[in-house]
Amino acid sequence: MDLAIKILIGIIAAFHCYILWFEMFAWETRGRKIFRGFPKELFSQTKVMAANQGLYNGFLATGLIWTYFIQNLEWQENVALFFLSCVAIAGIFGGFTADKKIMFVQTVPAAITIALILQK
Numbered sequence: 001m002d003l004a005i006k007i008l009i010g011i012i013a014a015f016h017c018y019i020l021w022f023e024m025f026a027w028e029t030r031g032r033k034i035f036r037g038f039p040k041e042l043f044s045q046t047k048v049m050a051a052n053q054g055l056y057n058g059f060l061a062t063g064l065i066w067t068y069f070i071q072n073l074e075w076q077e078n079v080a081l082f083f084l085s086c087v088a089i090a091g092i093f094g095g096f097t098a099d100k101k102i103m104f105v106q107t108v109p110a111a112i113t114i115a116l117i118l119q120k
Contacts, residue, residue, distance in 0.1 A: 001067070001076055002120070008113040009064050009080060012087060015105070016061035023054030035099070060087055077117050084110045084117075 001009075022030040027050040028043045063083035070076040088110040095103025 001073070001080070002116070005080075005113060005116050006068070008109060008116070009067060009084075012084070012109050012113065013061045013064035015109075016057045016064070016087070020054045020058040020061065023050040023057065025054075027051065027054075037099070060090070077120075081114060081117055084114050088114065 022034065027047050031050060032038075032040060032043055060083055063079065063086075067076050067080045067083070070079060088107045091103050091106025091108075091110065094106065095101075
């Protein structure tokens with residue numbers, strides 16, 4: 001895989017590790033700063049739900065990190081394409097249902113990386 005693709009995958013994986021952290025461990029502190037439009041009184045009530053979402057973001061990050069350890073280039077690209085597609089789809093869904101910013105911070109980087117992989 002090209003260096004630019006590996007760097008983008010690393011950035012996307014790191015971002016999803018960050019999401020895991022704030023949704024699982026800092027929902028009532030950092031989460032309030034990120035989702036300012038969400039009613040403050042609901043953060044404590046949605047803590048378990050947010051932790052569940054954080055866990056799924058951790059799975060996305062793990063899948064992307066896994067690509068660094070796959071020796072076969074074809075499998076490496078296929079696994080990367082799968083997890084990047086999951087990120088892009090999650091970003092689209094989040095953009096429509098939660099906050100439009102999600103589409104730009106999740107879907108756009110994933111789509112760019114997918115395009116770079118497919119153009120090879």
